[in-house]
Amino acid sequence: METGGVSPQPSVQQPLGSGAGKAPEDDGGGGKGSVDGDATSGNPYARLVDDLRAAWLSGKTRPMEYRMAQLEALGRFLDEKKQDILDATALDMGKPPFEAEFSEILLCKNELHETLNNLSHWVKDENVDKTLVTQLDSAFIRKDPYGVVLIIAPWNYPVNLLVGPLVGAIAAGNCVIVKPSEMTKNTEKLMAEVLPSYLDKDCFAVVTGGVQETTRLLENKFDYIFYTGSPSVGRIIMTAAAQHLTPVTLELGGKNPCYVSDSCDVQNVARRVAWGRFFNAGQTCIAPDYVLCSVVMQEKLLPALRKAIDEFYGPNPQESPDFGRIVGDKQFQRVQELMRSGRVVIGGQTVEKERYIAPTVLVDLQPSDPIMQEEIFGPILPFVIVANVDEAIDFINSRERPLVVYAFSSDDKVVNQVLERTSSGGFCGNDTLMHVTLTSLPFGGIGSSGHGMYHGKFTFDTFTHHRGCLHRSMGREALNALRYPPYSPQKLGIVRAASEVKRKGACTLL
Structure with missing residues (x-):
C-alpha cells in the first residue's frame, strides 16, 4: 500500500475516551490503540477489534438514547474544538479559516443535525407490501447495525471526511475504528488526543500511523469498511476486505470534466469554475479537473x-490569506511535474519551500498528456478544445466515469443533454462543488471513481x-398445509393465486 507519508511505529494510546486527501498515490494509514494485540494471532490490533466486537455484541450501541448521546458529544467536539481544528488544518496545508470552517465544520454539523433531527424515524421498522397468503402476518425491514466498522479518512479534508462517515456509523448503532490520515499530522494528533474525551471508550477507537500499521489493521475482520482515497489504494482495501467477505464503500477520485457551452454568462462561469478548482488549493476530489469548450469560448473564458x-x-x-498550500513535498513535486x-x-x-503553486491555467493540451491521465489534485486547470456539446460528450464517455460531471450553459437543454448522455457519480449544472453541500443528495462514485454513497440518510x-x-402466527396450519407434499395441481393453483404479485394496468403494445 503506497502512501505519501511516513510509517511511524504504532502510538500507544487509549481508545476514545468516554463521554486521509486523495491524490493518486497519496493514501495510507493506521496505528493506535491496543498495540500489544493478541498472543495467538500476532496482530497488534486483534485485541482492540475483539474488545469492540464484544461491546457491540453486548447491545450497548443499539438504544436510541445511546446513539443520540454519542452524536451530541460529537457535536460538542466540533463546537468546542473549532479553533483547534482551524489551527491544525492551517498548519497542515495552509487552509484559510473560511474554507476550513465551511468545509470541515459547517458541513459536518449539517450532517450531524440532519441525523439528530431524523434518526428516530430512520431507525423504525419499515413495513412492506404483502401477498394474500401473508396478509395476516407481519412483514418488515429491520434496521440493524453491521457491527464493528472501519473508517479510513484522507488528508485533503481530514475532519470532514472522517467525522461525516462517523456520524452515520454511530447513528446506525455500530462500534467504530477511525483512521485519520498520517499526512496531516496536526489534524491526526488532534483527532487522536482530543476526540477521545468525547466518545465512549468501549465502542469507539482511533488508530494512527502509516502504511505498515494500516496493512496490519486490515488483516482483522471488520463488518464494514468505509474508505476515502485513490483508486489504486481502493483496490488494496477491497482485496483485504475480500479475505473476510467484508462489504466496502469506496469513495475514490477521477478526472471531473467541466463542459462550458458557447451560450453562457462568461464571467459567472469563470468565478464559479475558479472557486471550485482553486478551493483548498485544488486538493478536492470533486474539483473540476479540466474544461471542455470551443476555441471561441476559450478565448472569452x-x-x-x-x-x-x-x-x-x-x-x-x-500573499493572499485565502489561498492554501500543497499538503506535502511529494505532492508538490508531483503537481509541479504535471505543469510541464x-x-x-x-x-x-511555484515556491518549493512554501509548497506554493499559483492558480494556473493550461492550454494547448492533448488527451495523451500526463496531466490528462491522472487526477491533478492541485491548483491547475487545463483546457481541452472540442467543437460542440456532442464532441464534449463523446470525450467524456471515452474515459473512466468520473466522480462528477459539470456543465455550464444558458440553455437548459444543453445542460440536460450532458446529464442524460453521460454517466458519473454526481452531476452539477451551472456551478461547481455545491451539490456536495446538500445532505438530501447522495454522494458517491461509479466505476473507477468508487461505489457506495453517503451524506444524510444515505450515510x-x-x-x-x-x-x-x-x-408469522403459530396457528392457521390448515392454510399452510396447501404448500406441503404430497403436491397436486389443485394445491398449486391455490398457492399460485394466493402468492402471486399481479401486474397493475397491464396493456398490450400493438
Whole structure:
C-alpha cells in the first residue's frame, strides 16, 4: 500500500475516551490503540477489534438514547474544538479559516443535525407490501447495525471526511475504528488526543500511523469498511476486505470534466469554475479537473478567469490569506511535474519551500498528456478544445466515469443533454462543488471513481444492514398445509393465486 507519508511505529494510546486527501498515490494509514494485540494471532490490533466486537455484541450501541448521546458529544467536539481544528488544518496545508470552517465544520454539523433531527424515524421498522397468503402476518425491514466498522479518512479534508462517515456509523448503532490520515499530522494528533474525551471508550477507537500499521489493521475482520482515497489504494482495501467477505464503500477520485457551452454568462462561469478548482488549493476530489469548450469560448473564458483569480486572491496569490498550500513535498513535486504539459497562460509560479503553486491555467493540451491521465489534485486547470456539446460528450464517455460531471450553459437543454448522455457519480449544472453541500443528495462514485454513497440518510443506510423480516402466527396450519407434499395441481393453483404479485394496468403494445 503506497502512501505519501511516513510509517511511524504504532502510538500507544487509549481508545476514545468516554463521554486521509486523495491524490493518486497519496493514501495510507493506521496505528493506535491496543498495540500489544493478541498472543495467538500476532496482530497488534486483534485485541482492540475483539474488545469492540464484544461491546457491540453486548447491545450497548443499539438504544436510541445511546446513539443520540454519542452524536451530541460529537457535536460538542466540533463546537468546542473549532479553533483547534482551524489551527491544525492551517498548519497542515495552509487552509484559510473560511474554507476550513465551511468545509470541515459547517458541513459536518449539517450532517450531524440532519441525523439528530431524523434518526428516530430512520431507525423504525419499515413495513412492506404483502401477498394474500401473508396478509395476516407481519412483514418488515429491520434496521440493524453491521457491527464493528472501519473508517479510513484522507488528508485533503481530514475532519470532514472522517467525522461525516462517523456520524452515520454511530447513528446506525455500530462500534467504530477511525483512521485519520498520517499526512496531516496536526489534524491526526488532534483527532487522536482530543476526540477521545468525547466518545465512549468501549465502542469507539482511533488508530494512527502509516502504511505498515494500516496493512496490519486490515488483516482483522471488520463488518464494514468505509474508505476515502485513490483508486489504486481502493483496490488494496477491497482485496483485504475480500479475505473476510467484508462489504466496502469506496469513495475514490477521477478526472471531473467541466463542459462550458458557447451560450453562457462568461464571467459567472469563470468565478464559479475558479472557486471550485482553486478551493483548498485544488486538493478536492470533486474539483473540476479540466474544461471542455470551443476555441471561441476559450478565448472569452481565459481573460474572465484571470479577472476572477485577481478578484479572489489579488495580484499575487502567494500573499493572499485565502489561498492554501500543497499538503506535502511529494505532492508538490508531483503537481509541479504535471505543469510541464501544455502551455501556461495564467499563473505557473511555484515556491518549493512554501509548497506554493499559483492558480494556473493550461492550454494547448492533448488527451495523451500526463496531466490528462491522472487526477491533478492541485491548483491547475487545463483546457481541452472540442467543437460542440456532442464532441464534449463523446470525450467524456471515452474515459473512466468520473466522480462528477459539470456543465455550464444558458440553455437548459444543453445542460440536460450532458446529464442524460453521460454517466458519473454526481452531476452539477451551472456551478461547481455545491451539490456536495446538500445532505438530501447522495454522494458517491461509479466505476473507477468508487461505489457506495453517503451524506444524510444515505450515510445511515450505508452503515445499516436492512434485514428482511417475516413474523408469522403459530396457528392457521390448515392454510399452510396447501404448500406441503404430497403436491397436486389443485394445491398449486391455490398457492399460485394466493402468492402471486399481479401486474397493475397491464396493456398490450400493438
